[in-house]
Amino acid sequence: MDTSLFLAKLIGPIFVIVGIGLLLNGDRYRVVVDEVMASHTLLYVFGAMALTGGLAIVLTHNVWVWNWPVIITIVGWLMIVRGTLRIILPQQVEDLAAKMVSRWSNILQVSGLLVITLGAFLCWKGFL
Template sequence: MIAEALHPGILFYLSGFLSLLAGLAIVNLHNRWQMDWQVIITVLGWPMTIGGIMCIVLPQVAIAIGSTIYSGRASTIVAALLTGTLGAFLSVKGYMRRA
């Protein structure tokens, strides 16, 4: 599925546009630079924005970077574990009752 997503086409440009849109929304609405866990959301917004721009403007570079990252089975597992761990952490923090 990853190999299919790394082919230039309408799906590739659509995913770049959606990444750009989500990244810009995060950067505009959640631009917090205090040193606590909320800075993770702001920091994630910038690579989403830059990645979306790269998918739209420089698709060959984005495909080369994606192919390098997902070239082996181990890197795919590491990326999935990092994404899952970060998602679980942000879910716990986001839904935790404030004291």
């Protein structure tokens, strides 16, 4: 359980801060997405970073129990999938991002609130 608490304390604040940033700076995030999708190098580097982070989480915390720590494991596996897709199927990732940007404001609000909620939950579990 120590690993679960450590990862909750690590991931929780990051998610809260990123979620708030999404809600407060939507126009800047759209520029970031556009720039990343326009750069094959950035898409690859961010894919490699997501894959590395996801593998680090899963290798240290592959916990499949019906309790809150499974959320951390799911985040790790989602990072692995995200990183893998960015490396292996970059064109499809770019196409999907282009579709998402066309619905930017709705996606931004929903994802911002979801990330804040998940981060706050992990902070609560990790720090309290």
